[in-house]
Amino acid sequence: MNRCLPAALILTALLAACAPKSEPPAPAGPKTTTIAISYDDLLNQKNITRDVTLAVGDTLQISLGSNASTGYRWNPDMQISNSAVLVQAGHEMITPSGSQAGTPGSEVWALQALGRGAATVKGSYGRPWPGGEQDAWTFTARVTVN
Numbered sequence: 034m035n036r037c038l039p040a041a042l043i044l045t046a047l048l049a050a051c052a053p054k055s056e057p058p059a060p061a062g063p064k065t066t067t068i069a070i071s072y073d074d075l076l077n078q079k080n081i082t083r084d085v086t087l088a089v090g091d092t093l094q095i096s097l098g099s100n101a102s103t104g105y106r107w108n109p110d111m112q113i114s115n116s117a118v119l120v121q122a123g124h125e126m127i128t129p130s131g132s133q134a135g136t137p138g139s140e141v142w143a144l145q146a147l148g149r150g151a152a153t154v155k156g157s158y159g160r161p162w163p164g165g166e167q168d169a170w171t172f173t174a175r176v177t178v179n
Contacts, residue, residue, distance in 0.1 A: 062090075063088070063090035063091050063092065064088075064091050064092075065091070065092040065093075065094055066085055066087060066091060066092070066093050066094070067093075067094040067095075067096060068083050068085065068093070068094070068095050068096070068174060069096040069139075070096070070097050070098055070172065071098045071139075072098025072099065072100060072137035072138075072139070073098070074098065075097065075098045075099075075158070075170055079169070079170050079171070080170070080171045080173075081170075081171070081172045081173070082172075082173045082174070082175070083172075083173075083174050083175070084174070084175045084176075084177075085174055085175070085176050085177070086176075086177045086178075086179060087146040087176060087177070087178050087179070088146065088178065088179055089146055089147070089148060089149060089178055089179075090145075090146060091145075091146045091178075092122070092143055092144065092145055092146070093119070093143075093144040093145075093146065093154075093174070093176065094141060094142070094143055094144075095111075095141065095142045095144065095154070095156075095172070095174065096127075096139050096140070096141045097139060097140055097141075097156065097158070097172055098137055098138075098139050099126070099137065099138060099139055099140045099158065100135070100136075100137040100138070101126070101128075101138070102134060102135045104160045104165070105158055105159060105160055105166075105169065105170075106140075106158065106159075106160075106161060107140045107156050107157070107158050107172075108156055108157050108158075108161070109124045109140075110124070111124075111142055111144070111154050111155065111156050112154070112155040112156070113144070113152055113153075113154050114152050114153040114154075115150060115151065115152040115153075116147075116152075117147060117148050117150065118146065118147060118148050118149070118150040118151065118152040118176070118178050119144050119145065119146055119147065119152040119154065119176055119178065120144065120145050120147060121142060121143070121144055121145075122143040122144060122145045123142065123143040124140065124141070124142050124143075125140070125141050126138065126139075126140050126141075127139045127140070127141055142156075144176075146176075146178045147178075148178065149178050149179060150177075150178055151175070151176065151177050151178070152176050152178070153173060153174070153175055153176070154173065154174040154176060155171065155172070155173050156171070156172045156173075157169075157170070157171050157172075158170040158171070158172070
């Protein structure tokens, strides 16, 4: 009989007892998906469309390049085709810190996925005053919420 065998079994049992217990993975919570279109990309494409899939509870963040010094701006309220699926939770203008006048920044929207289904989100960039160039650029997101 091999005398090392019982010692090896005891050592293996002790190591298994002292090993850290593996925790079950934490449940996946809501996540944020970002669509970012830079100002340079915006200048190269007049009509931008993106497709995105979210889960109920997720946030869609849309960041679109803008330059307020030109008189153009994005409509602060996105047009959402189905408010039972998606709602706008926020909008803010972001200017680069320490930048010179005329430097492009961005506008950012937060949209919350409320229920399963499909919704279309639309935004337009133009000069909003009477006689100003309306809808010079457009952004559309086709959103599916599972």
